[in-house]
Amino acid sequence: MPFRPRSFLFYLHAEMLMILGVLAAIIGFALEHTLIEAGRVSALVAAVVLIAVIGGVSMRVAHHAEILAHKVGEPYGTMILTLSAVLVEVLILAILMANGAGETLVRDTIYAAVMIDINGILGLAALVGGLKHGEQPYNDDSGRTYLVMIATAMSISMIVPEFVPDDRWHAYSAFTIGAMIVLYALFLRRQVGEHSYFFSYSYPKAKTAVRDRHAAEPSEPGTSESVTASIVLLIAGVALIGVIAEVMSQFLNAGIEGLGAPIVLVAIVVAALSAAPEILTALRAALRNRMQNVINIALGASLSTVILTVPVMEAIALFTGQPFVMAMTPVQTVMVAVTLLVAAINLSDGETNAIEGMTHFVLFATFLMLSFIGL
Numbered sequence: 195m196p197f198r199p200r201s202f203l204f205y206l207h208a209e210m211l212m213i214l215g216v217l218a219a220i221i222g223f224a225l226e227h228t229l230i231e232a233g234r235v236s237a238l239v240a241a242v243v244l245i246a247v248i249g250g251v252s253m254r255v256a257h258h259a260e261i262l263a264h265k266v267g268e269p270y271g272t273m274i275l276t277l278s279a280v281l282v283e284v285l286i287l288a289i290l291m292a293n294g295a296g297e298t299l300v301r302d303t304i305y306a307a308v309m310i311d312i313n314g315i316l317g318l319a320a321l322v323g324g325l326k327h328g329e330q331p332y333n334d335d336s337g338r339t340y341l342v343m344i345a346t347a348m349s350i351s352m353i354v355p356e357f358v359p360d361d362r363w364h365a366y367s368a369f370t371i372g373a374m375i376v377l378y379a380l381f382l383r384r385q386v387g388e389h390s391y392f393f394s395y396s397y398p399k400a401k402t403a404v405r406d407r408h409a410a411e412p413s414e415p416g417t418s419e420s421v422t423a424s425i426v427l428l429i430a431g432v433a434l435i436g437v438i439a440e441v442m443s444q445f446l447n448a449g450i451e452g453l454g455a456p457i458v459l460v461a462i463v464v465a466a467l468s469a470a471p472e473i474l475t476a477l478r479a480a481l482r483n484r485m486q487n488v489i490n491i492a493l494g495a496s497l498s499t500v501i502l503t504v505p506v507m508e509a510i511a512l513f514t515g516q517p518f519v520m521a522m523t524p525v526q527t528v529m530v531a532v533t534l535l536v537a538a539i540n541l542s543d544g545e546t547n548a549i550e551g552m553t554h555f556v557l558f559a560t561f562l563m564l565s566f567i568g569l
Contacts, residue, residue: 211250218247222441238449244442255431256471258424283468293443297518302461307499309561316492317554323480324548330485337541340493356521371505
């Protein structure tokens with residue numbers, strides 16, 4: 195294939211955030227000891243800069259996931275987007291835990307991710323979409339399926355552990371890994387198989403109102419970018435995030451040491467880094483009156499976070515012999531219960547509106563307030 199300068203320059207310009215990420219990783223490694231020795235403030239500033247860089251690279255990862263998603267269609271498209279976000283989250287978590295992060299970081303990150311996905315992403319998207327379009331239709335089967343899976347997975351992995359004795363955590367941890375794998379395997383088979391219509395606007399039975407409204411919606415914009423290039427750049431972006439996260443964790447540990455800052459604030463940062471691209475994608479979908487995409491992104495990301503992050507991190511705990519706290523605090527349990535209850539009520543009729551979006555967004559604001567006061 196002949197070399198095309200314009201094509202090369204196009205990719206060079208488009209991937210500027212990736213290039214900045216590579217430069218940040220090199221500079222971070224080179225100045226790591228110097229900045230840490232310079233004091234807490236310099237370490238914190240470096241950590242904040244690298245967190246912003248990770249956010250930028252994750253945006254490009256999500257962009258290439260969206261390209262692949264557009265090519266394969268739903269529900270496969272949303273799976274690619276959510277799985278790429280979960281992969282970023284698991285990678286950052288594993289690196290932070292390996293570098294001595296708090297024993298509640300995994301629990302707090304999963305909790306924060308669920309609050310961000312359901313109350314933040316779904317709430318904000320339903321709010322702005324409802325203000326623009328009024329009532330927005332979606333397949334009500336998808337909401338019920340996602341919510342019952344999220345409730346089951348969180349109960350098994352983050353509520354029941356409160357009652358498991360310390361000397362039996364190995365057995366229950368192994369059981370949790372198996373339970374999550376079985377749940378996700380069956381869910382995945384149904385999502386891409388005979389029940390794939392649960393997660394799209396295509397119904398095996400007549401629901402003409404929703405189908406007709408979907409037919410009138412604007413289609414997603416196409417793309418001329420290469421699928422092969424997107425696959426390569428997506429993999430490269432995830433690897434780059436891992437490298438930057440390794441350096442960032444050193445600065446973060448040095449910066450917050452002795453400050454007494456709640457570990458949940460670090461968890462929110464980790465969850466927000468993986469969720470940021472999904473927020474933008476969901477908002478664009480809501481403004482185009484494609485609420486099904488929003489449901490798939492918000493609830494799919496929440497389910498994937500719980501059902502995939504838990505077994506990976508539990509396996510790491512079993513391998514290293516170092517358990518970490520998975521049982522939620524009473525405040526966290528109440529917030530999750532209220533969130534799932536409100537979501538079950540709001541997502542029971544096949545349409546969302548601005549009022550329903552506002553209820554979730556208020557819950558999201560409550561979650562942030564409780565986190566900042568250390569609860």
